[in-house]
Amino acid sequence: MTRQFWNGNMAAAQAVRQSRVEVIAAYPITPQTHTVEYLAQFVADGELDARMVKVESEHSALSACCGASIVGSRTFTASCSQGLQLMSEVMYFASGMRFPIVMAVANRTLSVPVNIWADHQDTLVNRDAGWIQIYTRSVQEIYDMMLVAFASAEDPRVNLPAIVAYDGFILSHASEPVTPLEQSVVDDFLPSPRATERPLMDPAKPQQFGEVLFPEWYPDFEYKKHSALVGAADVLTERFAALAELSGRRYDLVERDSDPGAKTVIFGIGSMMQTARHTAAKLREQGESVAVVNLRVFRPFPEQAVAKALQHAETVLVLDRDIGYGSAGMVYPDVVRALYHAEHRPTVLNFIVGLGGKDITEQTILRSLELAKDGYRGQSVFWPDARGPQEGIAPSAQR
Amino acid sequence: MAIKLKTLSDQEHLCQGNLACAGCSQILGLRQVLKVLGENTLVVNTTGCMAVITQMGVPKVPHFHVLFENAAAVASGIDDALKQQGRRDQYKLLVVGGDGGTADIGLASLSGAIERGQDFIYICFDNESYMNTGGQRSGTTPFAARTSTTPVGTVSRGEARLPALRKNMVEIIAAHNIPYAASTAIGYPMDFLGKVEKAAQVRGPSYIHCHAPCPPGWGVDSELVIEASKLAVQTGAVLLYEIENGERRITKKVSKRKPIADYLKLQARFRHILDDEKLIEQLQREVDAGFEALTARC
Numbered sequence: 001m002t003r004q005f006w007n008g009n010m011a012a013a014q015a016v017r018q019s020r021v022e023v024i025a026a027y028p029i030t031p032q033t034h035t036v037e038y039l040a041q042f043v044a045d046g047e048l049d050a051r052m053v054k055v056e057s058e059h060s061a062l063s064a065c066c067g068a069s070i071v072g073s074r075t076f077t078a079s080c081s082q083g084l085q086l087m088s089e090v091m092y093f094a095s096g097m098r099f100p101i102v103m104a105v106a107n108r109t110l111s112v113p114v115n116i117w118a119d120h121q122d123t124l125v126n127r128d129a130g131w132i133q134i135y136t137r138s139v140q141e142i143y144d145m146m147l148v149a150f151a152s153a154e155d156p157r158v159n160l161p162a163i164v165a166y167d168g169f170i171l172s173h174a175s176e177p178v179t180p181l182e183q184s185v186v187d188d189f190l191p192s193p194r195a196t197e198r199p200l201m202d203p204a205k206p207q208q209f210g211e212v213l214f215p216e217w218y219p220d221f222e223y224k225k226h227s228a229l230v231g232a233a234d235v236l237t238e239r240f241a242a243l244a245e246l247s248g249r250r251y252d253l254v255e256r257d258s259d260p261g262a263k264t265v266i267f268g269i270g271s272m273m274q275t276a277r278h279t280a281a282k283l284r285e286q287g288e289s290v291a292v293v294n295l296r297v298f299r300p301f302p303e304q305a306v307a308k309a310l311q312h313a314e315t316v317l318v319l320d321r322d323i324g325y326g327s328a329g330m331v332y333p334d335v336v337r338a339l340y341h342a343e344h345r346p347t348v349l350n351f352i353v354g355l356g357g358k359d360i361t362e363q364t365i366l367r368s369l370e371l372a373k374d375g376y377r378g379q380s381v382f383w384p385d386a387r388g389p390q391e392g393i394a395p396s397a398q399r
Numbered sequence: 400m401a402i403k404l405k406t407l408s409d410q411e412h413l414c415q416g417n418l419a420c421a422g423c424s425q426i427l428g429l430r431q432v433l434k435v436l437g438e439n440t441l442v443v444n445t446t447g448c449m450a451v452i453t454q455m456g457v458p459k460v461p462h463f464h465v466l467f468e469n470a471a472a473v474a475s476g477i478d479d480a481l482k483q484q485g486r487r488d489q490y491k492l493l494v495v496g497g498d499g500g501t502a503d504i505g506l507a508s509l510s511g512a513i514e515r516g517q518d519f520i521y522i523c524f525d526n527e528s529y530m531n532t533g534g535q536r537s538g539t540t541p542f543a544a545r546t547s548t549t550p551v552g553t554v555s556r557g558e559a560r561l562p563a564l565r566k567n568m569v570e571i572i573a574a575h576n577i578p579y580a581a582s583t584a585i586g587y588p589m590d591f592l593g594k595v596e597k598a599a600q601v602r603g604p605s606y607i608h609c610h611a612p613c614p615p616g617w618g619v620d621s622e623l624v625i626e627a628s629k630l631a632v633q634t635g636a637v638l639l640y641e642i643e644n645g646e647r648r649i650t651k652k653v654s655k656r657k658p659i660a661d662y663l664k665l666q667a668r669f670r671h672i673l674d675d676e677k678l679i680e681q682l683q684r685e686v687d688a689g690f691e692a693l694t695a696r697c
């Protein structure tokens with residue numbers, strides 16, 4: 001198909017249209033809203049044979065997707081921020097029920113203070129809800145990851161819901177060139193949702209769903225759910241390979257930009273990794289040994305791939321566009337876990353950047369690198385773009 | 400085609416043996432309702448007693464226990480998905496919920512689903528409290544009733560919210576201009592099942608609010624549950640009526656209403672007010688006023 005010029009929300013909507021989603025339920029929230037408006041238009045124009053459940057809340061949006069899912073429909077929702085938090089209860093329910101629902105999230109921080117701009121607080125506080133979480137750096141990636149998300153979520157080895165996350169405004173509202181796939185190619189990539197069997201509500205085979213499980217069996221159920229999510233890494237990798245065949249675009253769970261031997265590695269998720277990549281390229285031209293590793297899939301967390309990508313570094317800067325209040329950023333602990341058993345364990349420091357949509361610029365990256373130069377000084381978490389009592393230094397270091 | 404006891408199906412859609420307390424109205428109600436709706440019924444169930452007592456394969460029809468407050472939203476998704484797949488006509492879609500899941504925490508999702516015109520039959524089994532969590536008050540708990548969160552103490556005499564302010568679910572739902580809404584009571588099965596049959600004919604949402612005494616919650620002997628439900632109707636504490644396309648009709652006319660005390664006496668939750676003649680008189684006036692207000696609208 002010819003190149004298009006789409007914003008992030010349009011790319012998500014177009015992927016949903018081409019995925020032939022059958023039931024859509026979503027509730028407006030900035031900056032996700034346009035996704036659903038575009039879809040409403042596709043339905044109104046007969047370009048998509050789907051039903052839109054015009055729900056009265058996000059809680060009901062995801063609930064309606066659950067309803068559609070238990071009778072076998074392919075379903076989609078979109079949300080972010082406050083909306084995602086309102087959905088949280090249903091997110092655990094959806095994964096426990098093993099519904100392959102796909103959700104687009106135009107990442108936005110959480111109130112208060114009121115702020116409609118990008119950070120990853122909303123998806124990361126829901127990191128343990130049992131959903132696949134894929135992060136993106138460009139509009140093309142949003143389109144591609146949506147297709148991968150449907151294909152992976154619905155794979156019978158997985159049967160779990162998936163989030164495709166893209167930074168609010170930075171990607172949701174920015175227009176970029178996108179090369180979509182032909183409809184026939186998408187159809188091959190994504191078989192009918194009823195091509196594989198999963199338990200559905202059917203009077204011919206009456207079953208009970210959502211029932212109680214007593215302590216004796218509870219861990220077994222949880223282990224299965226957890227294993228399915230861990231195993232989704234292989235399925236995602238397969239789908240990335242299949243997509244590369246069709247599009248020539250290569251993705252991986254963990255992606256390095258260059259130089260496997262670099263001494264300093266910047267690590268993180270989302271659109272800020274483009275800025276990091278650009279900054280690192282410049283620094284390399286100046287002879288510095290800096291590389292960037294992008295984490296595409298945060299859940300399941302690809303522990304070994306992360307360890308492998310970072311094993312030669314002396315210092316790893318984990319950028320977190322979020323904060324787990326009272327602890328560290330929410331990506332950081334998993335990276336430390338991945339590296340703890342490494343033969344050569346690098347210094348791993350955490351940088352809280354770009355909260356509430358604060359621009360992450362070359363300066364932010366350079367400032368982080370500067371702060372990292374002294375290594376670990378009894379402190380692992382730094383705030384390079386916040387005005388603290390002592391600029392860039394977290395409260396714990398002041399004591 | 401009015402429902403008759405003689406023509407009621409012999410087929411059972413619940414297995415024998417369940418976790419309900421002896422004398423539970425809800426499980427009795429579900430058994431009867433499924434006889435009317437038949438085997439091609441999909442059941443969506445809020446969290447509450449019903450979801451617990453139907454555990455371990457009790458229903459022989461597909462049964463989906465969802466969250467406390469989202470049953471109407473889940474049913475909306477089922478409804479739209481089946482329509483999109485072109486097989487909506489093959490099924491009846493039944494949503495069952497308690498008064499907590501319906502009138503309180505689930506009211507927004509129910510209101511949204513009705514406003515959208517989703518096609519389902521919603522039945523609320525009103526035991527006037529949150530029984531699954533041990534009997535706390537709800538938006539439909541009657542005035543003066545003792546619950547675990549409206550205890551009787553030195554300065555408190557049970558539920559303090561005045562009778563007129565109690566949530567009237569039939570009227571709240573009717574305000575959505577729903578095609579069919581009705582109140583009924585477990586003590587009048589033919590009234591109840593006739594309404595279920597009517598609701599099943601509706602394309603779009605229908606709502607039935609069923610008075611459902613609960614032995615442990617109300618302090619009623621198990622064998623007196625039906626009696627208590629009948630007395631609720633015979634005293635006028637519960638009025639059986641329906642609203643069909645905006646027309647109100649009383650379905651059970653009580654020619655000579657019994658004194659409200661007859662109904663209250665049967666229940667330990669009102670024991671602390673039985674000696675208070677003034678209060679009983681006041682409650683009688685409330686019942687009379689409720690009856691007259693409804694009659695005036697029919």
Ligand SMILES: Cc1ncc(C[n+]2csc(CCOP(=O)(O)OP(=O)(O)O)c2C)c(N)n1
Pocket residue numbers: 445446447448449467468496497498499500501526528529530531532537
């Ligand atoms: C969001 C949420 N809040 C609270 C609960 C705890 N809870 C479960 S059932 C219930 C009360 C149910 O009351 P009702 O709907 O009246 O049904 P009943 O059990 O009385 O039949 C409560 C409070 C829950 N499961 N979910």
Ligand code: SF4
Pocket residue numbers: 418419420421422423424425448452526530531612613614615616
């Ligand atoms: S507590 Fe009441 S509503 Fe719950 S099962 Fe027992 S009798 Fe039924």
